[in-house]
Amino acid sequence: MARRVAVVAGGHSKFGKRLDATVRELCAEAYKPIYDEGITQDRIDATVLSYAASQFTGQGAGSALIADYLGLQNKPHLRVESACATGTASLRAAYGMIASGLYDVMLVLGVEQMNRVSSATATEYMARAGDMRWEYPFGISFPAFYALMASRYISEYNLPHEVLSMISVKSHHYGAQNPKAHLPKEVSLEEAHNAVPICRPLNLYDCSLITDGAAAVVLVAEERVKEFTDRPMWIKGIGAGASQMMIQDRPSLTSIPGAKQAAKAAYEMAGLKPNDINMAEVHDCFSIAELIAYEDLGFAEPGKGREIVENKENYHDGRIPVNCDGGLKSKGHPLGATGISMTYEILKQMRGEADKPSRQIKDVQYGLVHNVGQSGQFVNIFIYERGF
Amino acid sequence: MARRVAVVAGGHSKFGKRLDATVRELCAEAYKPIYDEGITQDRIDATVLSYAASQFTGQGAGSALIADYLGLQNKPHLRVESACATGTASLRAAYGMIASGLYDVMLVLGVEQMNRVSSATATEYMARAGDMRWEYPFGISFPAFYALMASRYISEYNLPHEVLSMISVKSHHYGAQNPKAHLPKEVSLEEAHNAVPICRPLNLYDCSLITDGAAAVVLVAEERVKEFTDRPMWIKGIGAGASQMMIQDRPSLTSIPGAKQAAKAAYEMAGLKPNDINMAEVHDCFSIAELIAYEDLGFAEPGKGREIVENKENYHDGRIPVNCDGGLKSKGHPLGATGISMTYEILKQMRGEADKPSRQIKDVQYGLVHNVGQSGQFVNIFIYERGF
Numbered sequence: 001m002a003r004r005v006a007v008v009a010g011g012h013s014k015f016g017k018r019l020d021a022t023v024r025e026l027c028a029e030a031y032k033p034i035y036d037e038g039i040t041q042d043r044i045d046a047t048v049l050s051y052a053a054s055q056f057t058g059q060g061a062g063s064a065l066i067a068d069y070l071g072l073q074n075k076p077h078l079r080v081e082s083a084c085a086t087g088t089a090s091l092r093a094a095y096g097m098i099a100s101g102l103y104d105v106m107l108v109l110g111v112e113q114m115n116r117v118s119s120a121t122a123t124e125y126m127a128r129a130g131d132m133r134w135e136y137p138f139g140i141s142f143p144a145f146y147a148l149m150a151s152r153y154i155s156e157y158n159l160p161h162e163v164l165s166m167i168s169v170k171s172h173h174y175g176a177q178n179p180k181a182h183l184p185k186e187v188s189l190e191e192a193h194n195a196v197p198i199c200r201p202l203n204l205y206d207c208s209l210i211t212d213g214a215a216a217v218v219l220v221a222e223e224r225v226k227e228f229t230d231r232p233m234w235i236k237g238i239g240a241g242a243s244q245m246m247i248q249d250r251p252s253l254t255s256i257p258g259a260k261q262a263a264k265a266a267y268e269m270a271g272l273k274p275n276d277i278n279m280a281e282v283h284d285c286f287s288i289a290e291l292i293a294y295e296d297l298g299f300a301e302p303g304k305g306r307e308i309v310e311n312k313e314n315y316h317d318g319r320i321p322v323n324c325d326g327g328l329k330s331k332g333h334p335l336g337a338t339g340i341s342m343t344y345e346i347l348k349q350m351r352g353e354a355d356k357p358s359r360q361i362k363d364v365q366y367g368l369v370h371n372v373g374q375s376g377q378f379v380n381i382f383i384y385e386r387g388f
Numbered sequence: 389m390a391r392r393v394a395v396v397a398g399g400h401s402k403f404g405k406r407l408d409a410t411v412r413e414l415c416a417e418a419y420k421p422i423y424d425e426g427i428t429q430d431r432i433d434a435t436v437l438s439y440a441a442s443q444f445t446g447q448g449a450g451s452a453l454i455a456d457y458l459g460l461q462n463k464p465h466l467r468v469e470s471a472c473a474t475g476t477a478s479l480r481a482a483y484g485m486i487a488s489g490l491y492d493v494m495l496v497l498g499v500e501q502m503n504r505v506s507s508a509t510a511t512e513y514m515a516r517a518g519d520m521r522w523e524y525p526f527g528i529s530f531p532a533f534y535a536l537m538a539s540r541y542i543s544e545y546n547l548p549h550e551v552l553s554m555i556s557v558k559s560h561h562y563g564a565q566n567p568k569a570h571l572p573k574e575v576s577l578e579e580a581h582n583a584v585p586i587c588r589p590l591n592l593y594d595c596s597l598i599t600d601g602a603a604a605v606v607l608v609a610e611e612r613v614k615e616f617t618d619r620p621m622w623i624k625g626i627g628a629g630a631s632q633m634m635i636q637d638r639p640s641l642t643s644i645p646g647a648k649q650a651a652k653a654a655y656e657m658a659g660l661k662p663n664d665i666n667m668a669e670v671h672d673c674f675s676i677a678e679l680i681a682y683e684d685l686g687f688a689e690p691g692k693g694r695e696i697v698e699n700k701e702n703y704h705d706g707r708i709p710v711n712c713d714g715g716l717k718s719k720g721h722p723l724g725a726t727g728i729s730m731t732y733e734i735l736k737q738m739r740g741e742a743d744k745p746s747r748q749i750k751d752v753q754y755g756l757v758h759n760v761g762q763s764g765q766f767v768n769i770f771i772y773e774r775g776f
Contacts, residue, residue, distance in 0.1 A: 061516075074629070093484065095484075097488075100488040238490065245455075
């Protein structure tokens with residue numbers, strides 16, 4: 001019924017500890033390649049800013065600031081926030097505004113700057129996305145939420161920690177080949193398995209990074225796509241799900257109910273099955289989260305995700321390549337930018353523009369983004385289709 | 389092309405200094421009348437939370453918290469933020485998601501709790517919606533932004549301050565008749581004109597309130613409206629605009645460029661003219677803002693807004709009734725709730741359900757909401773049409 005929407009262009013800043021730049025400058029860095037492609041400000045109707053946690057910088061009402069700095073002063077804008085799933089929540093809102101006819105061309109910009117405060121303060125700010133009355137005051141932070149899931153998974157399925165480490169090894173293997181990555185270095189299985197504990201059973205290499213960075217994509221209504229590109233990536237399916245606020249209320253800790261709900265909705269809208277997906281960008285905020293994602297997305301049966309890892313099916317030349325850009329673990333996880341960065345990576349892979357042949361996935365017809373907020377309270381899943 | 393969307397129900401908490409309640413409880417208070425009307429959780433597909441400034445309470449990722457508390461755990465949700473225009477930005481996002489076919493029935497909840505910190509701290513938090521590098525550090529806060537506009541208006545059009553006070557007198561006249569209002573008391577012109585200065589030329593009665601409260605509306609796709617009500621209020625026009633981030637960059641201070649842009653877009657989409665509008669809810673964060681709104685919305689020529697005031701055309705029985713619920717000045721201004729509260733008021737007026745005949749506007753066919761963020765960087769305008 002509604003008109004179709006395509007991603008026609010993307011941009012990405014260097015991820016890292018970016019004390020050389022402000023939030024607005026990171027956004028400009030992500031927009032610049034888009035501008036250089038000829039998508040100048042006058043061609044953009046409106047923007048959505050994906051910015052999760054303004055407390056990191058103290059700046060409120062960021063969408064006006066960013067729009068102003070990018071020369072988009074007179075274009076309608078708004079900010080969306082859904083914790084770590086902010087990027088795809090912004091895309092969901094933008095999709096609606098375009099498909100419904102409100103706008104034809106939108107710039108969706110994701111950004112976060114997390115390193116202007118200490119890691120401890122950053123961890124505390126993120127913990128405030130837990131329940132401020134019933135979780136945060138008792139000291140639970142995000143490594144702890146996911147450590148609970150990991151403990152339960154390990155106990156239910158008798159999982160050796162090395163399987164989680166193998167996921168981190170893969171992330172770093174690909175991050176090392178991604179010039180935008182925050183921590184572009186290989187790690188060995190031994191290093192990953194024996195690293196310093198953060199929250200048992202999770203160690204340093206099971207945890208994603210506290211990163212500064214920005215990413216951007218341009219969404220366009222179908223009638224206008226040809227003005228922008230002959231290599232569009234169509235939004236084929238969108239699914240959103242939600243889970244109980246407090247982890248204690250969940251029926252299970254080895255799966256995220258909202259992720260299964262979102263996957264079902266996205267596959268249904270796309271008319272596709274897990275088998276049809278050629279690559280996925282999943283939300284590996286912790287190694288256990290990636291393992292659980294394989295199962296929630298239907299790439300493996302419950303408890304069998306480890307087979308994907310052990311058989312290296314998740315590598316760029318495997319059955320279901322996952323996070324061949326380094327993922328949140330090695331590329332980095334600037335909250336508001338993450339979901340947009342995932343989308344950007346699928347666009348690049350579809351276009352055959354991965355930075356090196358050694359991380360280029362072949363013939364991507366359908367790519368999937370899995371973006372999770374908090375410990376699963378928000379989940380957005382997008383399925384994209386190559387349009388060329 | 390896209391399907392139409394209607395407002396089918398609304399709810400409103402008591403506005404005020406609500407230290408008796410938390411954010412989640414305020415939301416429940418706004419949802420309760422909707423629930424009591426039979427729109428139970430199972431009938432809602434997804435929610436949008438309109439919540440401007442989570443720093444007031446420290447709670448991040450509020451949409452999960454609120455959805456959970458209201459028994460909507462398994463419904464997709466996201467949060468929108470556009471400073472003081474957050475309510476209508478949320479409605480704009482929700483409209484898109486419904487009109488595009490993603491969801492049929494959405495609950496849009498607006499909330500803010502601003503009184504858990506001191507007024508000085510609240511004013512400081514709001515000031516962070518100014519540019520954190522180029523405005524905030526130099527001490528400019530919102531009364532000052534609007535005092536600059538007022539000074540310029542007074543100087544350009546030789547406006548006596550009493551005209552601004554007459555606007556405040558009207559707001560309090562109607563707020564006194566609104567059981568949900570924060571400060572439901574009449575004030576005399578003398579009191580309003582001679583009150584203690586806040587930021588000259590604006591005094592205490594020129595400034596809106598620091599308020600806690602929540603408001604909610606339910607939006608439904610046209611095919612489903614009949615299941616919910618035989619008295620729908622259709623979204624007829626939506627316009628959004630934006631202005632330069634810094635007030636110093638604006639071409640004029642006696643008008644808000646983004647408001648004129650938003651009005652033009654909303655009238656165009658609705659196929660209506662200013663003359664067709666039977667009532668308006670405008671963003672009177674300061675008395676001068678209401679005066680400027682008359683002109684930006686085309687109810688008066690530039691510089692002539694005072695005639696509306698002096699002739700009492702803005703009263704409930706006048707040519708263009710404005711803020712006959714007390715407005716931000718007397719009803720109150722809980723940032724995220726404000727735009728939703730305005731929408732709720734139009735629904736009530738259209739249905740002939742204003743609390744008292746002495747503030748009931750007759751035969752409202754078209755109502756307009758004008759919701760401004762910061763000093764005009766965000767503006768959303770909605771035009772609603774009675775559907776019964």
